[in-house]
Amino acid sequence: MKPLVRNASLSGYVELSRSLGIDPRALLRQVGLDPVGLTMQDRWISGAAVIRLLELSAAAAHREDFGLLLAERRRFSNLGPISLVLREETDVRSALAFLLRYEHMYNEMLHNRLSEADGLATLKLGLELTGPVAARQAVELAVGAFHQLLREFLGARWQPLTVCFTHPAPADPASHRRFFGPVVEFDQEFNGIVFYSGDLDVPNAMSDPLLHTYARQYFESIAVSRDTSEADRVRELIGALLPTGRCSVEQVAASLGVDRRTVHRHLAASGETFSSLLNATRMELAQQLVANPRRSLTDVSGLLGFSAPSAFSRWFRERFGCSAREWRARQASDACPE
Structure with missing residues (x-):
């Protein structure tokens, strides 16, 4: 690219x-x-x-x-x-x-x-x-x-x-x-x-x-290597675009100065898809953000690019097998010394 x-x-x-x-x-x-x-x-x-x-x-x-x-x-x-x-x-x-x-x-x-x-x-x-x-x-x-x-x-x-x-x-x-x-x-x-x-x-x-x-x-x-992979570039852009609510393959392609087909082709060569990177990046960020008790789940929803807290709740339960509130409580419990 x-x-x-x-x-x-x-x-x-x-x-x-x-x-x-x-x-x-x-x-x-x-x-x-x-x-x-x-x-x-x-x-x-x-x-x-x-x-x-x-x-x-x-x-x-x-x-x-x-x-x-x-x-x-x-x-x-x-x-x-x-x-x-x-x-x-x-x-x-x-x-x-x-x-x-x-x-x-x-x-x-x-x-x-x-x-x-x-x-x-x-x-x-x-x-x-x-x-x-x-x-x-x-x-x-x-x-x-x-x-x-x-x-x-x-x-x-x-x-x-x-x-x-x-x-x-x-x-x-x-x-x-x-x-x-x-x-x-x-x-x-x-x-x-x-x-x-x-x-x-x-x-x-x-x-x-x-x-x-x-x-x-x-x-x-x-620091990142000068030989950063195309998948790494897309992953970084996804992380930057998610809070804007405009994270799409079209937006990523525009940032890279190519069309969406080029993005899909480069990701396919590394065994990835845009959806797989989007979900992986969201899951990684979700764990960091939900674990922070000072952030409201509504704020977390916005930072992860969801249009409504309800959409975030459904996504979180599908990926983690419980609600974000339950997951946060478990993390807090695990962090407490016996």
């Missing part, structure tokens, strides 16, 4: 679009993205759809710097759980190495590389594209986001030696000069940032040595 990105890649998109006088909801629907689901930062969506959205938005707003304006709104938290580790890394080198190692945890389209030679460090940014598609805005968003990240570590006055783009210069490069300084160059051989290698050894002022090991251990416990 096509590479995915986290919803957080579009953080600030709605606000930026409205400030430029364009309708973000209409543009999101045009590329097959759910405007409501965009608020779920950890949900995965089609990377190809995001690239097309950025190009359409730039054209609608008549702003060649749309991707760059979006990059200005980037924050550490947009990276998700990995941001907790980056804040505690000892220096810029270890933070960048960690970020590049786990880039698939926040954007499967990114393929970045850091190299050093003759006292210079070069961060080259690549995007996995399917065919010759326009991706100027996505490239500038990615380069701008990394520039913002480096400034978080090195200070607001830090400036790279060169910021490179393979595409031509915009008609008006004022925003690029303001954002990167006079070092931005176009029609270059790669997209990326060149700076002094010594910058990599600058200590991270945000780091707390006591939290460094803990942050790493926490992240390693939730």
Whole structure:
């Protein structure tokens, strides 16, 4: 299936679009993205759809710097759980190495590389594209986001030696000069940032040595392999979509940037069906949620995507052989010491 990105890649998109006088909801629907689901930062969506959205938005707003304006709104938290580790890394080198190692945890389209030679460090940014598609805005968003990240570590006055783009210069490069300084160059051989290698050894002022090991251990416990299976992708999307009440194979397919038949075909290859994954995910979540006495069963019903508590009650009894209330009581009884 096509590479995915986290919803957080579009953080600030709605606000930026409205400030430029364009309708973000209409543009999101045009590329097959759910405007409501965009608020779920950890949900995965089609990377190809995001690239097309950025190009359409730039054209609608008549702003060649749309991707760059979006990059200005980037924050550490947009990276998700990995941001907790980056804040505690000892220096810029270890933070960048960690970020590049786990880039698939926040954007499967990114393929970045850091190299050093003759006292210079070069961060080259690549995007996995399917065919010759326009991706100027996505490239500038990615380069701008990394520039913002480096400034978080090195200070607001830090400036790279060169910021490179393979595409031509915009008609008006004022925003690029303001954002990167006079070092931005176009029609270059790669997209990326060149700076002094010594910058990599600058200590991270945000780091707390006591939290460094803990942050790493926490992240390693939730990290997923770059070789995540298609079934794992669908399972994760089901978990994210269930509370919205719109968990269907069509919604999952839209998030993956494919049609429903493709989803069914990939799942069949691994011996699964959409229904089997839906039920397995629901059962796993149901056990966690019902066991928590602080959650009402009505709330649990909604979080599992049921339209009414009665439907949840019937489903639960069919799967567990008793009512949710009885199951909760048994769990509480088993947890009590004799």
